[in-house]
Amino acid sequence: MRVTNLMMVNNLKRAMNINTRNLNMYQERLSSGRRIHRPSDDPVGVINTLRYSSTIVEAEEYLNKINEAKNFLNTTDSALGNVTDIIHRANDLTIQGINGTNSEGSREAIAKEIRELADQIAVIANTIFGSKHIFAGTNVTESPMIKDGDTWQWQGNNEEMFLEIGAGVTIPINSVMGEYFFNPDFDADTNPDNPGINQLLDDIANNLENTNDEPQEDNIAKLQKNLSGLQSILDEFVAQRAVVGARVNRLELQENRLESTRIDYTELLSKNQDADMAEVIMDLKMQENVYRASLAAGARIIMPSLVDFLR
Numbered sequence: 141m142r143v144t145n146l147m148m149v150n151n152l153k154r155a156m157n158i159n160t161r162n163l164n165m166y167q168e169r170l171s172s173g174r175r176i177h178r179p180s181d182d183p184v185g186v187i188n189t190l191r192y193s194s195t196i197v198e199a200e201e202y203l204n205k206i207n208e209a210k211n212f213l214n215t216t217d218s219a220l221g222n223v224t225d226i227i228h229r230a231n232d233l234t235i236q237g238i239n240g241t242n243s244e245g246s247r248e249a250i251a252k253e254i255r256e257l258a259d260q261i262a263v264i265a266n267t268i269f270g271s272k273h274i275f276a277g278t279n280v281t282e283s284p285m286i287k288d289g290d291t292w293q294w295q296g297n298n299e300e301m302f303l304e305i306g307a308g309v310t311i312p313i314n315s316v317m318g319e320y321f322f323n324p325d326f327d328a329d330t331n332p333d334n335p336g337i338n339q340l341l342d343d344i345a346n347n348l349e350n351t352n353d354e355p356q357e358d359n360i361a362k363l364q365k366n367l368s369g370l371q372s373i374l375d376e377f378v379a380q381r382a383v384v385g386a387r388v389n390r391l392e393l394q395e396n397r398l399e400s401t402r403i404d405y406t407e408l409l410s411k412n413q414d415a416d417m418a419e420v421i422m423d424l425k426m427q428e429n430v431y432r433a434s435l436a437a438g439a440r441i442i443m444p445s446l447v448d449f450l451r
Contacts, residue, residue, distance in 0.1 A: 152438045159431045166424040175415040185412055192409040199402040202305055206395045209303050209313045210388055215269045216315045217384045220377055222264050223337070226257050227374045230341055231367065237348045238363045240356065251348040258341035262292050265321040275317055285322060285338075292338055294322040305394050315384060320376050337373050340366060
């Protein structure tokens with residue numbers, strides 16, 4: 141086969157194009173720090189990159205949800221702590237009111253403070269985290285405790301709100317305490333032993349003021365029963381704080397697991413798509429030498445022809 145100058149020039153152009161493409165590839169990797177820029181670079185690697193990236197994004201979404209849920213539960217725990225403090229204070233005041241040596245004015249003063257505590261309980265029942273009422277059950281957009289004249293009414297519910305903290309894994313994040321703040325089914329005549337804390341404090345204040353003009357012994361007996369009710373409700377709030385603490389602990393465990401997953405998959409993603417900079421620099425230098433060599437070879441291939449001398 142006869143080799144012509146045109147064939148040599150075409151082969152040179154093809155080789156120069158390949159060398160230029162390789163040089164551009166290494167320059168692109170060096171400037172971006174990534175090994176894969178398009179699916180043709182590594183089809184399998186692109187699939188792994190998408191899978192790793194999806195897992196990382198999913199973990200970050202769950203971590204954001206967990207962080208918000210932890211703040212929600214910490215707000216709940218703080219509110220429950222305030223309620224327990226109020227119950228302790230109400231307990232002390234009730235014990236003080238049982239003392240038979242108290243004057244009528246002293247008992248009325250204690251009753252006024254008890255009523256103030258009841259109003260504060262209602263304020264705590266309406267605690268908001270962000271835009272959500274934390275004790276309203278699933279009816280988070282409306283205040284669970286509303287005042288109708290001189291009395292409080294409950295319009296929340298005792299349904300749990302669930303948060304997904306992993307694929308198919310949910311956990312309740314709200315504290316269902318409506319019936320302990322204010323029992324809407326409470327009836328002093330038919331169900332006198334199950335009031336909410338707000339109703340119980342109101343009953344204590346009434347007994348201290350002796351609005352029914354009953355014998356003092358009867359009022360003292362009622363206040364002693366109220367003390368027992370305070371202790372029962374206090375036990376419920378303490379137990380609920382333990383539940384909230386357990387949920388926070390579980391969220392932290394899940395948070396640690398997701399953090400580990402995110403770190404592991406970030407490392408895998410880096411190994412899959414990031415370029416080894418030392419290797420890229422060496423390959424780039426070698427490709428530059430190849431490119432220069434091809435230019436030098438091309439200069440020898442495209443020699444002056446007879447036509448150049450005939451001009």
